[in-house]
Amino acid sequence: MFVCSSCMASKQHKGHNFVEVTEVYIAKKNDIKKDTKELENHISPTYEEIALDLENQLANLDGGYDKLTTTMSKQGEQWHREIDIIVNKMKTEISEIKVKHKELLQKHLNEIKQIQSLIKETLHALMKIEESTEVFTTIEYSSKIREFSKLPPKVQVSLPTFIPKPIDSEKLYSLFGHITPLSTATEEQILLQNQPYTPDRELLDEPELVATIQTGYDYLRSVTCINEDMIWTSGEAKDIKCFNIKGSTLHTILTESGARPNDIAVDSDGNLLYSDSTTRTVYKVKKSQTEDLIRLKGWRPFNLCITSTGDLLVIMYSDDKTQSKVVHYSGSTEKQTIQFDNESKPLYSENGSIKYISENRNHDICVADHGACAVVVVNQDGKLRWRYTGHLSVIKNKPFTPWGITTDSKSHILTADSDNHCIHILDQNGQFLRYIDNCDLEDPFGLCVDNNDNLFVCEVYKGNVKKFKYLK
Missing domain, CATH: 2.120.10.30 (TolB, C-terminal domain)
Structure with a gap:
C-alpha cells in the first residue's frame, strides 16, 4: 500500500520495511515488458499454430468423410455385383435342371407313344382278322392284352425348389464391414517459459x-x-x-x-x-x-x-x-x-x-x-x-x-x-x-x-x- 512521509513516521508503521515506489514501478514495468515479449514471441504463436492445425483438420474433414462414404458405396456396389453373380449362377443351375427335367419327361413320353403306336397296329390287325374268313389266321392269333396291360411305371418328376435363407440384418451389417471409432488420445501440454511449441524434432x-x-x-x-x-x-x-x-x-x-x-x-x-x-x-x-x-x-x-x-x-x-x-x-x-x-x-x-x-x-x-x-x-x-x-x-x-x-x-x-x-x-x-x-x-x-x-x-x-x- 502507498503511504505518505507523515504516516511513515507514525508509531503505527514503526518497524515496517519500506520500498521506494519508483523501484516497484520500474520492476513492474520490466515484468510487463517481459510478459509482453513472452506472449508475443512464444505463447501467442503457439496458440496460432494449434488453431491453424485444428482449422486444417476441420478443412479436411468433409473430404475425409466423403472418402469414407465413397469407400462404403464402392463396397455396396461390389456386394450388388456379387449378389447379381450369385443370382445368375443359380438361374443357370435352374436352366440346367430344367433341361434335364425336360429330357427325362420327353424320354418317357417317347416310350409311351411307341407303345401307343404298337397298340394302334394291333387294333388294326385285329379288325382285319375279325373281317377275314381265313381259318389259319384266326387260329394262329396270340393275345397281347397281358403285354399291354403291364403299364410302364408312372414318372413323377418334382420341380426343384428355392429355399431362401432368412436375412440376418445384424450379421449382414457385420459382414459388410465396420467403422472404427474416433481415436481421441489427450495429453496435458505444458509450455515452458521461453520455449516455443514445436512438433517432435527427433x-x-x-x-x-x-x-x-x-x-x-x-x-x-x-x-x-x-x-x-x-x-x-x-x-x-x-x-x-x-x-x-x-x-x-x-x-x-x-x-x-x-x-x-x-x-x-x-x-x-x-x-x-x-x-x-x-x-x-x-x-x-x-x-x-x-x-x-x-x-x-x-x-x-x-x-x-x-x-x-x-x-x-x-x-x-x-x-x-x-x-x-x-x-x-x-x-x-x-x-x-x-x-x-x-x-x-x-x-x-x-x-x-x-x-x-x-x-x-x-x-x-x-x-x-x-x-x-x-x-x-x-x-x-x-x-x-x-x-x-x-x-x-x-x-x-x-x-x-x-x-x-x-x-x-x-x-x-x-x-x-x-x-x-x-x-x-x-x-x-x-x-x-x-x-x-x-x-x-x-x-x-x-x-x-x-x-x-x-x-x-x-x-x-x-x-x-x-x-x-x-x-x-
Missing part, C-alpha cells in the same frame, strides 16, 4: 531405407535384434534363422515340436527365446542347446518381449481361446498377471487373435491387439492408460488393424498397419506423430528396434526384413 522428415534382407520365408511373422547388424527371424516354418545385415544366414535353429514358433525374443544375455503354442512352452536356446523355460497348463503362450530389467512378458490364450492375458515372468517365476481393467472387463480381445507386445522406456506395457483394432497401453501396475484406434486420415482409408509393435529410446511407440502399408509412430501418451510409408513398404508385420534406434520391419508376404533410420 523424427526425420523422410525415413531412410538402410538395408533389405531376403529371408526366404513365404510368410514372415517376427524379427528380433541381437544388435544393429544381426537379427533373428521366424515365419510359417519350423526353422528360426539368424541373418547379418548383408543378408547372409549365420545360424538356423529348428523348433523342438517341428511346428512354427509363435514369436521370438532375445534376452539380456543374448539367448534366443521362442514360444510354441502346440507344446504350451516357452523355450530358451543357450549355446545351441534348447531347454524349457516356461511350460503351461490350460494356457498357450504366443507373443513375447524382454523388459528393461531382463524379465519376460508373455501374451497367452486359454486353450478354448475365450481368454487372453499378459503374464510377467522373472526367469520361470510368475510375478504378475494383467487381464482386466478397473471394472473387471477384459483389457484385450478374447477371440484368439494375434497380439504383439513391447515394453516402453517408461515401463508402460504396449499391446497391439489385432482383434480389437487397437493399441492397448497399461502402466507397470497393469492399470489402463489409453487405447489408440488409429489416426483419422484421408490418405489411409482401410480400417486400422495393428500387427507388430515396438518402442525406442525416445519412448516412441511404433506399430504396423499392414492393410494400409505403413507404420504408425505415437508418443508415449498415444498421440499420433507420423507415418512411415515410403520406400515401397508392403504389408508390414513384425517389428523391432535395435539399441541405436534403427527400425527392422517384416514384409509378411515378400519375406523381406527392411531396416529403416527414422530418427535424427
Whole structure:
C-alpha cells in the first residue's frame, strides 16, 4: 500500500520495511515488458499454430468423410455385383435342371407313344382278322392284352425348389464391414517459459531405407535384434534363422515340436527365446542347446518381449481361446498377471487373435491387439492408460488393424498397419506423430528396434526384413 512521509513516521508503521515506489514501478514495468515479449514471441504463436492445425483438420474433414462414404458405396456396389453373380449362377443351375427335367419327361413320353403306336397296329390287325374268313389266321392269333396291360411305371418328376435363407440384418451389417471409432488420445501440454511449441524434432522428415534382407520365408511373422547388424527371424516354418545385415544366414535353429514358433525374443544375455503354442512352452536356446523355460497348463503362450530389467512378458490364450492375458515372468517365476481393467472387463480381445507386445522406456506395457483394432497401453501396475484406434486420415482409408509393435529410446511407440502399408509412430501418451510409408513398404508385420534406434520391419508376404533410420 502507498503511504505518505507523515504516516511513515507514525508509531503505527514503526518497524515496517519500506520500498521506494519508483523501484516497484520500474520492476513492474520490466515484468510487463517481459510478459509482453513472452506472449508475443512464444505463447501467442503457439496458440496460432494449434488453431491453424485444428482449422486444417476441420478443412479436411468433409473430404475425409466423403472418402469414407465413397469407400462404403464402392463396397455396396461390389456386394450388388456379387449378389447379381450369385443370382445368375443359380438361374443357370435352374436352366440346367430344367433341361434335364425336360429330357427325362420327353424320354418317357417317347416310350409311351411307341407303345401307343404298337397298340394302334394291333387294333388294326385285329379288325382285319375279325373281317377275314381265313381259318389259319384266326387260329394262329396270340393275345397281347397281358403285354399291354403291364403299364410302364408312372414318372413323377418334382420341380426343384428355392429355399431362401432368412436375412440376418445384424450379421449382414457385420459382414459388410465396420467403422472404427474416433481415436481421441489427450495429453496435458505444458509450455515452458521461453520455449516455443514445436512438433517432435527427433523424427526425420523422410525415413531412410538402410538395408533389405531376403529371408526366404513365404510368410514372415517376427524379427528380433541381437544388435544393429544381426537379427533373428521366424515365419510359417519350423526353422528360426539368424541373418547379418548383408543378408547372409549365420545360424538356423529348428523348433523342438517341428511346428512354427509363435514369436521370438532375445534376452539380456543374448539367448534366443521362442514360444510354441502346440507344446504350451516357452523355450530358451543357450549355446545351441534348447531347454524349457516356461511350460503351461490350460494356457498357450504366443507373443513375447524382454523388459528393461531382463524379465519376460508373455501374451497367452486359454486353450478354448475365450481368454487372453499378459503374464510377467522373472526367469520361470510368475510375478504378475494383467487381464482386466478397473471394472473387471477384459483389457484385450478374447477371440484368439494375434497380439504383439513391447515394453516402453517408461515401463508402460504396449499391446497391439489385432482383434480389437487397437493399441492397448497399461502402466507397470497393469492399470489402463489409453487405447489408440488409429489416426483419422484421408490418405489411409482401410480400417486400422495393428500387427507388430515396438518402442525406442525416445519412448516412441511404433506399430504396423499392414492393410494400409505403413507404420504408425505415437508418443508415449498415444498421440499420433507420423507415418512411415515410403520406400515401397508392403504389408508390414513384425517389428523391432535395435539399441541405436534403427527400425527392422517384416514384409509378411515378400519375406523381406527392411531396416529403416527414422530418427535424427
